[in-house]
Amino acid sequence: MTVEAKKETLGFQTEVKHLLHLMIHSLYSNKEIFLRELISNASDAADKLRFEALSNDGLYEGDSDLKIRIAFDNDANTITVSDNGIGMTREEVQEHIGTIAKSGTKQFFDALTGDQAKDSELIGQFGVGFYSAFIVADKVTLITRKAGSQEATLWESTGEGEYTLETVEKTSRGTDIILHLKESEKEFLNDYRLSSIVKKFSDHISLPIVMAKEIPAVTDEEGNETEPAKVEDETINSASALWTKSKDELDDEAYNEFYKHVGHDFQDPLAHVHSKVEGTNEYTMLLYVPARAPFDMWDRDAKHGVKLYVRKVFIMDDAEQLMPRYLRFIRGVIDTDSLPLNVSREILQQSKKISTIKAGAVKKVLGLLEGIATNDKEKYATFWAQFGNVIKEGPIEDHKNKERVAKLLRFASTHANTDTQDVSFEDYIGRMQEGQDKIYYVTADSFTAAKNSPHLEIFRKKGIEVLLLSDRVDEWLVSNLNDFDGKVLQSVAKGQLDLDKFDTEEDKKEQEETSKDFESVITQIKDVLKDKVSEVRISHRLTASPSCLVTEQDAMSLNMERIMKEAGQDMNMFGMGATKPVFEINPEHALVLRLKEEQDDTRFADLTRILFDQAVLSEGGQLDDPAEFVHNLNGLLQGLLK
CATH class of the missing domain: 3.30.230.80 (Ribosomal Protein S5; domain 2)
Structure with a gap:
């Protein structure tokens, strides 16, 4: 059947041009991998045909003997890698070879450093496959016909920005890739060299990889030819799974x-x-x-x-x-x-x-x-x-193996106070204080925000370790992992802290007296912040900061609420609405003591709002009215200048 020729010249996607340039220069020292990559693609094509043919035996077109063939031509200066696998349509050729339709492409190029050794690792990890042919070839021709189709496609390029697509005829299904070698790469025009590369990199391919082998003529004792010279296929890999x-x-x-x-x-x-x-x-x-x-x-x-x-x-x-x-x-x-x-x-x-x-x-x-x-x-x-961030999805997804996965988890903590995630739950439990029965943690949108959280102040004072969770997945993790080895996971920013066992009788007595002493202040603060908070109370978790925000034990954390909003989730859809936090004040802080002594209602309200907004910022939140915060803060500063 004759097909109508249709030829067009197209430009590579910008990322392809960039990748080709980087790859040719970065991977040149390991240039023989081009053959491994082309053989790997050919093997995948055969696998796909086998699968498709399970439901449509006609795709074999009478030839179910799948193999990969390697040939070279000294006169033409070419190497050809052929397969009789699934093949490609014109559209598939354009999609798979003209563009890089991979998620993460931008991150890949952003990660490149200019250091050839480091970049070669990145390039290899990104997966270059077919493009590796340009390491040794200054022109590549690909001819392919999809199994079951009558129309074949010829793709050709010098790898410099453009490629041509042409409709051609091809009697057999599958793909032929013809590498027109650079003058400097003639070393590969050698059967021993090619078979050695196959043995080194592709011996494990379960498909036979064959090369033509010349069998010399057989002669008798008198020199008469009894069997003529011939060429037959030789399988050069073990061809076993x-x-x-x-x-x-x-x-x-x-x-x-x-x-x-x-x-x-x-x-x-x-x-x-x-x-x-x-x-x-x-x-x-x-x-x-x-x-x-x-x-x-x-x-x-x-x-x-x-x-x-x-x-x-x-x-x-x-x-x-x-x-x-x-x-x-x-x-x-x-x-x-x-x-x-x-x-x-x-x-x-x-x-x-x-x-x-x-x-x-x-x-x-x-x-x-x-x-x-x-x-x-x-x-x-x-x-x-x-892979840590992915493993953290385990307890959420795999309830059967929740405990096993939990043992694999690693976190940063106040023990080392670095962002290295190397603390396991077992490490944490091994360092727990006598009488401690909870695993304490804090969540934030960055490690810096977590380690500087005002919620940690009392824990640092008492020498109690806290896990510092700053990955987005952590919020979902702690929502699904309530305990480990019988120890409850407790957010230091939720509910009333159960640290009584670490307090002396003198501490407890002092706290009771302070609460009574600040009753009127708390009432007045509630009046100022009535629409923004669910409760106001004396804090037993602050030692250096004037105030902080706390959520109720079973409520969504402020960090989680922020993540949901950033993802475009309407909290009202879930029947949640915005969480009203508890506002805690530190009765020993100078600003709070100043607030207690303030007689002017306007200045009291302004200072209260400043303390509240500071607490919001400490949590990584955004202010409803930044201009009002600046105005109130300036007013406070001006008062100090008088």
């Missing part, structure tokens, strides 16, 4: 190279677990913890993670049923013998066997992380810096 091998057959290098294929990453993983479960529900899992967080980790539509295989046949790579959201950074494969090859997403959602596999996978991952946390604190610190 790596995860099916025993651990004894595999070393760290083999595990790491497989991770780079399945995780589309350039860096070695942080850790892995390889396990086989036997019985009525048999499955093998090879799961990895990456060394760095992927840039699209916060993209809820990201379609990668753990690949599901059934008897070594790829089924899908975005099966959320295999791993909970809080472990979405895990990469690897799960291969089961217990499901039919034609399993659908709907069946997966309802399958008890999948639920069992998922539970087993989560158990293995949590066990792996527990082992790292116990035996290699430095490595765990690396893990936490990359």
Whole structure:
């Protein structure tokens, strides 16, 4: 069938041009990875065809012998990597190669430093795939035909800003990538060099990778040719699924190279677990913890993670049923013998066997992380810096494993007073004071705001450690994690503090006398702030600040309310409305003592509002009327000048 030719020249997305330039220069010292990346993409294309063909056998077009072919041409100065996988339509070529439609692209470019060594790690972690061809080629030609389609597409570019798309004819489905090598890269026009690279990086690919091999003619003793010279395919990789091998057959290098294929990453993983479960529900899992967080980790539509295989046949790579959201950074494969090859997403959602596999996978991952946390604190610190915020979703999402996940959590605290999150609940409990039965914490929108919170003053005075929570997810975490190991989690900014056991009898007597002494002041403050507060009381948590805001024990925290509002949530929709805080005053502070002595009602009201607004600012809140605050403050300062 003849197809109508249609050719157009298009410009690369700006990010692609930037990435190509950076990649060619930053990854040049490791240039042979271009072959690994192209083979990895070809393998994925074959996996996708296998899956699609389960419900439409006609996509094989009479050829179900899937393989990857590598060829080189000394005269043309080219290397060709071909596959007979799923192929692409013209639109898919333009979408996948002309643009980088990845969440996190901006953050990626913002993170680049100009240091080639550091940037090469970032570039590799972002995943360059097809673009790695330009490390060794000054022109790349791609010819592809989608399985089941009659129309093929030719894509071509020198990688300098533009590419052409043309409708062509191609008899076989799949994709051919032709690399027109730079003059300086002729070393790759060698079968031994190419096969060595395949052995090094891609031996684990379960698909046969073949190269043409010349078989010389066979002659008899008299020199007569008995068999003519011929060319036949030679498989140059082991072509067996790596995860099916025993651990004894595999070393760290083999595990790491497989991770780079399945995780589309350039860096070695942080850790892995390889396990086989036997019985009525048999499955093998090879799961990895990456060394760095992927840039699209916060993209809820990201379609990668753990690949599901059934008897070594790829089924899908975005099966959320295999791993909970809080472990979405895990990469690897799960291969089961217990499901039919034609399993659908709907069946997966309802399958008890999948639920069992998922539970087993989560158990293995949590066990792996527990082992790292116990035996290699430095490595765990690396893990936490990359994935801590995601793990904090665990107690919210996974009630069955809430306690196990809680043991993995790490926080900053007043113990070290640094923003390093390295304090576990067990560490905290080990340092609790005699008689202390609660785990105290404070939440804020930044570490600085948390460590400087006025709510910490009494705790510092009494030497009681407080966890400093400043990640957004922390508010949801403490809303869903009420206790740990029998110890209740208590916000220092909520309710009445239960610190009586740490007070002397003299302290208690003094507090009672102070409360009586300030009864009229409290009544007057209530009159001034009647629309803004639910209660006014003497504070037993302040030692240096004049005032603070406290929420009732079961109310939404002021920080959480602020987060919800910033997210555009209408609090009235939830029947909550704005939380009216409790206003606490420090009876020993000079400003409060001045307030107690103030006889002028107007000045009393102005000073009260200043103290309230200061408390709002200390909580990281925004003032309803900043101009009024400035006016009242200026009036107070002017009074001091008289």
